[in-house]
Amino acid sequence: MADEFIKGLGIFTGAGLGWLVLAGWYRTPGFESTRQLVSPVSPDPASADMFNLLAIGLMDTLLWFAILGPLAFWVILPAVRQARKAMNERQA
Incomplete structure (x- = not known):
């Protein structure tokens, strides 16, 4: 469970930092x-290189x-694992 949290946090911070840098360059007039x-x-x-x-x-x-x-x-993978676990318990 902790590995999913850190993977999600790494994606969030890495992609967020990349977006902030590019948005700072291209979406900030001054x-x-x-x-x-x-x-x-x-x-x-239309006129960009x-x-x-x-x-x-x-x-x-x-x-x-x-x-x-x-x-x-954080949401989809844990929900799928819980659903799979519940289905296995029902079959047993």
């Missing part, structure tokens, strides 16, 4: 702005990985 990390992407994706497009795609991927990764380790 330090004086009150809309940091929630502004639209600063280089327009390949590396900016990769970073913008990675930013969205890391956000969803930071949300769904811990959910899988």
Whole structure:
């Protein structure tokens, strides 16, 4: 049980840090702005070069990985194990 917790925490912190770094670069117009990390992407994706497009795609991927990764380790896997254990007890 502790290994699932640390895996979920590692995913959450690693992906969250990656998202924060990329969102700081691409979604913060300036330090004086009150809309940091929630502004639209600063280089327009239609006119961005390949590396900016990769970073913008990675930013969205890391956000969803930071949300769904811990959910899988903290909620879904323990629920599946409990359901499997309950089914084995019913069959016995």
